[in-house]
Amino acid sequence: ILNVEQSPQSLHVQEGDSTNFTCSFPSSNFYALHWYRWETAKSPEALFVMTLNGDEKKKGRISATLNTKEGYSYLYIKGSQPEDSATYLCASGDSSYKLIFGSGTRLLVRP
Amino acid sequence: ETGVTQTPRHLVMGMTNKKSLKCEQHLGHNAMYWYKQSAKKPLELMFVYSLEERVENNSVPSRFSPECPNSSHLFLHLHTLQPEDSALYLCASSQDVVSYNEQFFGPGTRLTVL
Numbered sequence: 001i002l003n004v005e006q007s008p009q010s011l012h013v014q015e016g017d018s019t020n021f022t023c024s025f026p027s028s029n030f031y032a033l034h035w036y037r038w039e040t041a042k043s044p045e046a047l048f049v050m051t052l053n054g055d056e057k058k059k060g061r062i063s064a065t066l067n068t069k070e071g072y073s074y075l076y077i078k079g080s081q082p083e084d085s086a087t088y089l090c091a092s093g094d095s096s097y098k099l100i101f102g103s104g105t106r107l108l109v110r111p
Numbered sequence: 112e113t114g115v116t117q118t119p120r121h122l123v124m125g126m127t128n129k130k131s132l133k134c135e136q137h138l139g140h141n142a143m144y145w146y147k148q149s150a151k152k153p154l155e156l157m158f159v160y161s162l163e164e165r166v167e168n169n170s171v172p173s174r175f176s177p178e179c180p181n182s183s184h185l186f187l188h189l190h191t192l193q194p195e196d197s198a199l200y201l202c203a204s205s206q207d208v209v210s211y212n213e214q215f216f217g218p219g220t221r222l223t224v225l
Contacts, residue, residue, distance in 0.1 A: 004153070031209075031210045031211055032210045032211035034213070034214070036216075041218070042218060043113045043115065043201075043215075043216040043217055043218045043219070044201070044216040045113065045216075046213040046214065046215070049211060049212075049213050051211050089153075089154070091154075093210020093211065094210060095210070096210070097159070097166075097208045097209050097210045098156055098159075098167070098210065099156070099210060099214065100153075101153040101154040102153055103151075103152070103153045104153070
């Protein structure tokens with residue numbers, strides 16, 4: 001059974017601060033790590049899908065890294081803006097095509 | 112917009128009612144999913160369809176009955192639900208049923224069972 005853990009559970013930062021979250025997952029039978037951004041009353045939206053150890057991906061001010069050997073991924077947001085306020089979900093996929101989701105990190109960026 | 116729509120967005124039903132949730136994807140994907148999110152819990156996979164064939168039934172009670180008439184449409188038929196089934200139900204699609212494919216989600220249906 002896969003168990004995906006995210007920390008912190010919630011985070012309040014000031015506009016302009018940089019921040020990061022952690023996702024940990026079992027490293028055995030690993031196939032893919034997904035990050036999603038979920039704004040209230042909207043659909044979860046994919047940010048990144050990473051598959052290789054050492055992968056780093058970037059989209060604007062948001063970036064992510066992946067360590068499959070030790071089973072963790074970091075999501076970084078540089079210069080947080082109020083519009084970055086959302087819940088950030090990670091999910092780990094194995095060879096069975098299922099995604100196991102973490103409980104998410106809820107980010108609130110204060111103006 | 113993600114290309115995945117869900118109706119209704121909100122639904123209140125009694126325990127003896129029968130209702131259906133509808134999902135439609137306009138992305139040409141081959142795989143569709145139903146997820147459930149209960150309060151303070153992670154998203155839980157309920158059903159997976161690949162090319163209209165069910166490939167996963169994740170120990171879901173029979174009062175939830177999925178239907179996939181074609182690769183663009185997915186339904187979740189609800190019958191004799193319990194109050195603990197109140198949750199957000201999300202539909203998603205992906206190109207194929209592989210874990211490295213990005214999943215595209217609908218906005219969800221907020222279900223309340225009285």
